[in-house]
Amino acid sequence: GIQVEQSPPDLILQEGANSTLRCNFSDSVNNLQWFHQNPWGQLINLFYIPSGTKQNGRLSATTVATERYSLLYISSSQTTDSGVYFCAVKDGYGQNFVFGPGTRLSVLP
């Protein structure tokens, strides 16, 4: 099945810094999502982005489907950005989503 990797596994930032999180996947996908899991465990949709670029406030994402990766950019980070960021993909064959292992982000005041 499709494999998903995320990097870095852990990231510590000072408030106000920028960061880039990466998601690599092993096969073609027709669905890719980025999620933020807050410290209370709730998974929050950030982007549905099987290809192209999207922006939402301080966050933006780019997926280059032909090269099998996606990037999540966080600018001017805030302490509320802390948590775990997951990417999840689905290929055209399977019915289930495959999640990456996540990037744990800590933003310090």
Added chain:
Amino acid sequence: GAGVSQSPSNKVTEKGKDVELRCDPISGHTALYWYRQSLGQGLEFLIYFQGNSAPDKSGLPSDRFSAERTGGSVSTLTIQRTQQEDSAVYLCASSPTRLAGGPSYEQYFGPGTRLTVT
């Protein structure tokens, strides 16, 4: 509108007992997923329902796990003879109708049920 809801939010049970976890998807969403997340880990797919089609059960870890979806809406995940390794957060997600031949749509997650088996 209302999001995905799950109940109970927390469940503590003794080893060997059966438990039922409930998921109410977003109204009109035809796809429903169950996942399991162990402490500090990523999400593990369990089962997928799409409309009236036969569910994809490929992620269920053993025959002690089963799930049903009544009337294409509410779903129940049942774990029989619970074991300590079943302790985890069980997450449910739903997504809108998938057009034939079209791309999959985004998932929306519920708050999860934290299961502790003592």
